[in-house]
Amino acid sequence: MNKRIALELKRNSLRSYHAAALISAAGLLALLYLFAVMPRLDQAETGMDMFLSYRGLVGLTNIIGMAIFAVLSSVMSARFIVEEYAGKRAVLLFSYPVSRRSIFFTKLGMVFSYTAAAMFLCGTIVYGIFYTTEAIRPICADEISAAIIIYSFLSLICYSLLAGILGVIALWFGFGKRSVTVTIVAAVIIAVISCQIMAVTMTSLVGVIVLLVAGGIAAVIAIKNLIDQVEKMEV
């Protein structure tokens, strides 16, 4: 498996995805500070409750991060998976004496792992910087505690996994049509819908875990179907 991942990396450069992830991290950091400072900008404005607590700020930032990284995942899977199995490229892929299931798993595993790991790392950097400056010169009215840090960490893990899962579901839509466009558009639509759902349970870790499990089940069904499609493919 490791050898095949190394081969995938040899064939496809990840440099542009690293750059996209770093830009996303910078954007998320800027947004997080903007959210934190908003109640101070207009103190007469009501409905700013979610910006007054670290849980609210982290929840909102994670939701936006999840949407961004789900779309990044779809771009990656469109390039690494949909394009490779569409048209004449598949002839080359199926000419190797390696099982189709195994090659597909490697590609999918790489995209999923990269998405989840990239969001987790970017989130860690973003929250690391934010909480450090908050400890020195706080913007948010809330108080930093160990519970808040642990919540941020666990929430980030859940949303990182969710970003990867949403990417897999978007891939299922795009793979059926062998279309890069459908994959990316599906990711955008799924991310928007998911953001709406998440907004309701934003500060509840249990709510996120429930969605993670539901998304996980949907992703497993999608993966099973994708493997069936690959096994039956004729090129």
Place this chain on the structure above:
Amino acid sequence: MDTDLAVNVIHLFKTFEGKEVIQDCSMSVERGTIYGFLGKNGAGKTTVFKILLGLLKPTMGQAVVLGMDSVKNNLDILRRTGSLIETLIFYEHLSAAENLQIHLDYMGIKNADINGTLEQVGLPNMGTQAVSTFSLGMRQRLGIARALVHKPELLILDEPINGLDPVGIKEMRELFCNLVQERSITILLSSHILTEMEHMANRIGVIADGTVVQEIDPKEIKRKYPNGMEDYFMAIANGGKENE
């Protein structure tokens, strides 16, 4: 099972969306020979090649490659076969040697002679030049190198001399003949360049409308059609079955 046969196709059928593209097709390729596969565009040459490699599954019938069933033993066949099918796909940002190295990694082969193979096909000292800068002829040579580099027992080459200049065609002809003589490789290839087939092949098979209508020794063709392969091909490719 005939162990002298590298390829044995038995009453093969392949249907696409209700249309029979290959119908009752039978052919056999002896080990250590060059088999020239002729046919008009759309006659079914590439489809037969793809069935042999397990890229397509036959609707009916059987294809036996190196003594193995093309469906059940697909991966074993791929391990022992080199192929060049349809448009050549490479990792464009990588060099010729890197492309071959990736191919070898997937094939699970270590210590193959990449530089020697590149030299063999007329691509020596390519250095780090990306494949995206290669001409059509160079890409074709690289495709042949990729089919060869893991030292297969059988080569299945779909129009391998397409895009090559006359010098390149002659070099490839010599290469294929040497491979058969020195390494006892079996080569099954298709081409529209009839004179080359006449020079290279030990046996010619003609496919028309999805059926191999004749398998014949090129010497026999020369005897029957002294004006050359073109007359023979015209006579037979339209479906007319001739007795050997």
